[in-house]
Amino acid sequence: MSGQEEFGAAEPQPWIITRQGSVVVAEVIVARLFDPMVVDRLDHDLHAAVGDNDDLILDLTRVRYISSAMLGRMVMLWMAAQTRGRRVVLSGVTGTLAEILRIAGLHQRVHVHHDVATAMAALAEKST
Amino acid sequence: MNAMLPPGAGRGEEPTPNQVALIEQLQIHADAPPQRGTRHLHLNFPSAFIHGDDAVRLVIERMHSWLWVTRDQADLLTHALHEAVVNAVVHGNRGHIGVMVDVELWADGQHWDLHISDQGKGFTQRDALRAFRGRRRNLGSGRGLVIMAGSVERLTFHHGGRTVVLGGRRTDGMRRN
Numbered sequence: 001m002s003g004q005e006e007f008g009a010a011e012p013q014p015w016i017i018t019r020q021g022s023v024v025v026a027e028v029i030v031a032r033l034f035d036p037m038v039v040d041r042l043d044h045d046l047h048a049a050v051g052d053n054d055d056l057i058l059d060l061t062r063v064r065y066i067s068s069a070m071l072g073r074m075v076m077l078w079m080a081a082q083t084r085g086r087r088v089v090l091s092g093v094t095g096t097l098a099e100i101l102r103i104a105g106l107h108q109r110v111h112v113h114h115d116v117a118t119a120m121a122a123l124a125e126k127s128t
Numbered sequence: 129m130n131a132m133l134p135p136g137a138g139r140g141e142e143p144t145p146n147q148v149a150l151i152e153q154l155q156i157h158a159d160a161p162p163q164r165g166t167r168h169l170h171l172n173f174p175s176a177f178i179h180g181d182d183a184v185r186l187v188i189e190r191m192h193s194w195l196w197v198t199r200d201q202a203d204l205l206t207h208a209l210h211e212a213v214v215n216a217v218v219h220g221n222r223g224h225i226g227v228m229v230d231v232e233l234w235a236d237g238q239h240w241d242l243h244i245s246d247q248g249k250g251f252t253q254r255d256a257l258r259a260f261r262g263r264r265r266n267l268g269s270g271r272g273l274v275i276m277a278g279s280v281e282r283l284t285f286h287h288g289g290r291t292v293v294l295g296g297r298r299t300d301g302m303r304r305n
């Protein structure tokens with residue numbers, strides 16, 4: 001499942017969403033999460049992919065810029081997961097992106113892991 | 129989107145005391161912003177994301193190429209300028225394509241100022257706090273202000289909120305000292 005069809009064959013794939021058991025992993029490929037249409041589409045795809053009993057890892061390794069609107073969507077996803085007793089975590093957040101999360105206060109709410117493997121291990125550990 | 133949230137879930141998204149203090153300290157002046165030194169850039173574009181994004185890229189590219197900001201500062205400033213432009217397009221001009229947004233870059237030997245102006249009705253501190261505390265914040269309203277304030281040295285509002293000024297120190301100016 002991906003945003004490929006929305007963006008056309010000539011466009012690079014903006015994100016790849018896969019599933020490993022009850023964990024949905026969304027790897028964002030685009031560097032800029034500014035465009036409101038892209039933010040809406042990603043939000044839509046994440047909601048479509050994540051079921052009631054799923055955790056979500058949002059991998060932002062390749063993302064360099066993110067809008068407050070996208071941060072807001074991430075908070076909504078996180079809050080919705082909280083109420084289901086599930087988790088939303090981030091991976092690959094470094095540099096300026098980490099600074100933006102700190103400025104926006106998200107680092108106090110959403111767990112951030114070095115990479116997808118570390119995030120996966122942390123989720124598995126807490127599930128046992 | 130809201131349908132996914134149970135009643136009361138928004139309570140988990142209260143702003144921190146620091147973030148509230150930041151909004152309360154916003155300076156919203158009635159008059160025009162001071163014009164620092166020389167105007168180096170003046171862009172005027174319709175209220176649409178694509179034009180705003182082009183403007184952000186151009187301004188940041190120029191400031192970086194002139195060595196006024198480091199790469200890291202340019203990345204942070206990109207976030208701040210993006211939020212300012214989106215505010216102008218969405219909240220100021222209400223997305224009316226025929227209504228223009230102005231971006232001006234002023235600088236003297238030491239500092240730079242970016243003026244981003246819309247043609248809306250401006251806002252008050254109370255409006256900002258309401259956006260910050262309300263559910264709209266989940267979609268970015270108050271958080272955009274926080275990102276702007278946290279990403280630049282100076283943040284002020286003029287013309288009753290219709291012009292935002294993002295300010296910083298030129299890195300080439302610092303090297304000269």
